Amino acid sequence: MSIEFFVSETENLEILMDNVLVLRVPNAHGSTMEVPLTCGEAYQDKSVFWKKNGRELTPALQGNEVKVVVREMNGGNYTCHLNLNGEYLNHTVVMVQLKPDNRTVILETKSPSEDHIHCSAPNYNGSFHCTWTRSQHRSHAGVLLVKAERFIEEIPCVLDADGSGVSCQDTSCPFREEQHRISLTIYMHSYSRLEGYTKSFYLRDIVTPAQLPNLHIGNGRVFSWSYPDSWQKPCTFFGLHFQVKAVPSGHSCDSEEVIMSNTTEQVMYEVGIKTKKYVFCVRAQDKHTMGPWSHWSYCK
Numbered sequence: 001m002s003i004e005f006f007v008s009e010t011e012n013l014e015i016l017m018d019n020v021l022v023l024r025v026p027n028a029h030g031s032t033m034e035v036p037l038t039c040g041e042a043y044q045d046k047s048v049f050w051k052k053n054g055r056e057l058t059p060a061l062q063g064n065e066v067k068v069v070v071r072e073m074n075g076g077n078y079t080c081h082l083n084l085n086g087e088y089l090n091h092t093v094v095m096v097q098l099k100p101d102n103r104t105v106i107l108e109t110k111s112p113s114e115d116h117i118h119c120s121a122p123n124y125n126g127s128f129h130c131t132w133t134r135s136q137h138r139s140h141a142g143v144l145l146v147k148a149e150r151f152i153e154e155i156p157c158v159l160d161a162d163g164s165g166v167s168c169q170d171t172s173c174p175f176r177e178e179q180h181r182i183s184l185t186i187y188m189h190s191y192s193r194l195e196g197y198t199k200s201f202y203l204r205d206i207v208t209p210a211q212l213p214n215l216h217i218g219n220g221r222v223f224s225w226s227y228p229d230s231w232q233k234p235c236t237f238f239g240l241h242f243q244v245k246a247v248p249s250g251h252s253c254d255s256e257e258v259i260m261s262n263t264t265e266q267v268m269y270e271v272g273i274k275t276k277k278y279v280f281c282v283r284a285q286d287k288h289t290m291g292p293w294s295h296w297s298y299c300k
Contacts, residue, residue, distance in 0.1 A: 039080035075192030095194035126170035253281035253296035
């Protein structure tokens with residue numbers, strides 16, 4: 001049974017989901033606010049007692065409609081019972097969120113360009129995966145709620161087993177031009193502290209081709225490779241182009257010492273350099289959207 005709240009009494013309260021109430025406070029220290037709760041209409045004439053996190057309140061809190069005092073970030077799970085030690089009737093979890101700036105301490109910033117959440121997709125079939133990293137001092141934090149939508153359509157998501165990522169499936173046709181962004185919001189909680197993280201993107205901005213397979217050398221200095229198996233067909237519609245380069249032997253493909261660099265739309269490239277020892281590198285990018293590059297494939 002969903003507990004009811006007298007949310008209209010204050011603009012600082014919001015029902016986030018069934019049995020979860022969010023209290024927004026301006027500061028983590030020094031704030032004290034009253035939160036009205038009710039056990040439910042069915043228990044209006046019953047002898048109702050309340051507990052917080054499984055413990056009796058002092059002084060005892062009795063009645064179907066009550067007000068609890070929340071100091072600073074100390075929310076909790078409020079349960080109502082029939083009589084003091086009677087059966088459980090209902091509950092609500094009071095979470096506390098800092099507003100208006102939503103200062104964040106639970107997740108680490110991925111990068112200046114990506115903020116806290118990184119999302120990628122292997123193609124345009126609508127599936128995408130997003131990850132985040134908990135900060136060192138909030139490694140115990142959990143995911144309370146994941147919401148994904150495009151315009152007014154909800155997108156179903158499944159949380160990763162370790163709670164550090166989510167897999168979602170947008171049912172939009174891959175041949176249809178995107179008119180609206182996908183909006184993803186992750187609600188993280190550390191004890192009673194709640195933080196919301198939102199990322200907005202077009203699928204075309206996060207589609208990253210997989211590492212190119214079957215890279216090999218033949219006919220002297222001609223290298224060839226294949227489109228990734230995960231890339232959509234036909235390739236004429238979902239076209240890739242490729243960056244090729246040669247770096248000195250013993251260097252990685254990210255080395256700034258480059259012997260040769262070029263781009264091509266072919267799945268082969270003839271290297272015309274004199275040195276015999278080098279590393280050949282190739283990676284792919286959607287040639288229409290100019291989105292993220294794949295990881296390098298290389299051949300020594």
